[in-house]
Amino acid sequence: MRPGVSLKPGTPIEEVEDPLEMVLVMTVEPVFGGQKFMLEMMDKVHSFLPFNISMLVDGGLGPSTIDVAASAGVHCIVAGSLVFGASDPAQVISLILRKSMADACPDD
Template sequence: MLNCGADWLHMDIMDGHFVPNLTIGAPVIESLRKHTKAYLDCHLMVTNPLDYVDPFGKAGASGFTFHVEVSKENWQELVQRIKSKGMRPGVALKPGTPIEEVYPLVESENPVEMVLVMTVEPGFGGQKFMPEMMDKVRALRKKYPSLDIEVDGGLGPSTIDMAASAGANCIVAGSSVFGAPKPAHVISHLRKSVEESQQNI
């Protein structure tokens, strides 16, 4: 994927509780880190993100994005711990969660550095993109012009323009890239759309 032009490798970590799926954990990140210096963008769809900070920091994760739905009580401690382990903190929200819930985390004295807007229900790949989620992206971009805004779910050549023009600048693409005969062409298309939209903002 890096040879095809990807900037980051996005890792979906699921605990079988916050979402029904169970996926990779810190040992896989650790194994992968031995083979690449790439930015490992870890999205933790887990009920207790604090439990994962130390193992993921030790494993070599670059970014640690937790869900706002499970961290209302302890996000300040969580952000502090993530940064202390040398990782970049991000916050994600499910489609049903209002965008206003992440504002305090972006405006905090010790803020998150990225917001991930889920454009599908978290847990399973290959779902259909939800265009109505772009209102959240637009609201974020208007309020925070320099914030990294990531979108995840159903992104590909047919949906990228909607996401890019709304203000997303970090694009997660799974099925559309890995299922393509020429992944490099898809990555190039996604990048071009984002770059062109950013020039117009």
């Protein structure tokens, strides 16, 4: 376990005095699965990059939004509805990992 903080879309970054070791930025409003990824939340991710901590995002993630999050400096994603709403969750996980790894390591 590591200490961290989670921010809902409406929570200003100024509310966080000490981000500890990691920050989870919610890219949708919590509790309601299947929402659209809020691109503007990447500004919050950028705000915490100087702290050199683990950045996570949760909400509305899929093949295209994972790339956006990774480009913004996110280290880890949470993919709930994408995986658990799929008819074949294992296939979705495999496709996401394959795409993300191919994008991260294009020469391998």
